[in-house]
Amino acid sequence: MTRLRHARRFTFMLLLLLPTPALAKTPLVIEAALDRPVVEPLLEAFTRAHPEIELDYRDRSTLEVDRHARQMQPAPDVVISSAMPWQMNLVNDGLAQPLESDESRRWPAWAKWRNEVFGFTFEPIVTVYRLELARHMLPPTTHAALHRLLITRQDMLRGKVTTYSPSRSGVGYTLFQQDARYSPRFWDLVAALGAAEVELEESTRAMLEGLSGGKYWVGYNLLGSYAMQWAQTHPQLIVQVPQDYALVMMRMAFIHRDASHPGAARSFMNFLLGVDGQRLLAGSTPLFSVLPDVVGPYTAQRLRDQVGERLYPIPINASLLAFVDPLRRDAFIARWNREIRILEP
Known part of the structure; x- marks a missing residue:
């Protein structure tokens, strides 16, 4: 009996010494017409805040992003582009899913459409x-x-x-x-x-x-x-x-209707639209934050103060579909x- 106890204890000690397998991360595939070096501070901050998510960020041209959003199998989780009419057309064709969160509900009405697509920069x-x-x-x-x-x-x-x-x-x-x-x-x-x-x-x-x-x-x-x-x-x-x-252009982002990892996609979008993400855009990138209460060198309000009434943002509404x-x-x-x-x- 004593010998059996020693054998069990030895086996237990061996198990403790074995390397612990890393927990599998949730992938997040982002198709984006947005140069990675420009948005890197935000991506790094998101990765630090969500170590459980493995970010796969794919930087492409606007027309490539549109094509991949329509044809790629499996579909990307998040789609980002500066080609505003193309983004609106994808959403109008039913390729987006709504984002229901405090961040999306607080987002300025002029910078979103049906809680499905969001303009998150002001360039x-x-x-x-x-x-x-x-x-x-x-x-x-x-x-x-x-x-x-x-x-x-x-x-x-x-x-x-x-x-x-x-x-x-x-x-x-x-x-x-x-x-x-x-x-x-x-x-x-x-x-x-x-x-x-x-x-x-x-x-x-x-x-x-x-x-x-x-x-x-x-x-x-x-x-x-x-x-x-x-x-x-x-x-x-x-x-x-x-x-x-x-002219002012807004990058538009949405969660793909067929996203394989919708939970990770929602986490990213909420970070992007939240105060922390927008502060990073305003302070660490030249992408200009949309939120009116965010302070930094790159904000929509600061740009309006500098340029005044001569600033013409491209509106996010159904008129984009005509283009x-x-x-x-x-x-x-x-x-x-x-x-x-x-x-x-």
């Missing part, structure tokens, strides 16, 4: 130019001033101006549609861009790389969040919020091609 659209430009001409502070420069200094600026391709970028197409809404001279500006042999890019990052490398002198309609962060380490670049009017109507989009792209007279690759 100005900007012009970026090299200091080199200022040695030759007065930098443009308005859309009209840019138009004037393209006409009067066309020879010097030929091939040195860049903007989005509306056919290859969902956010670029959205911004140009908004420009056409607010500016009666928009198509004149497009024609002047074409005459200056503008280079069309798919992303703000590509434009910023060209600007910092000296290929471009002026970039039109860049995402202010990326441009402001980039300029911190590239002092040869100046970021200008247009003084006549400034992805195939007939309307085809007509817009056809006119763009006529005015700009550039054959895209």
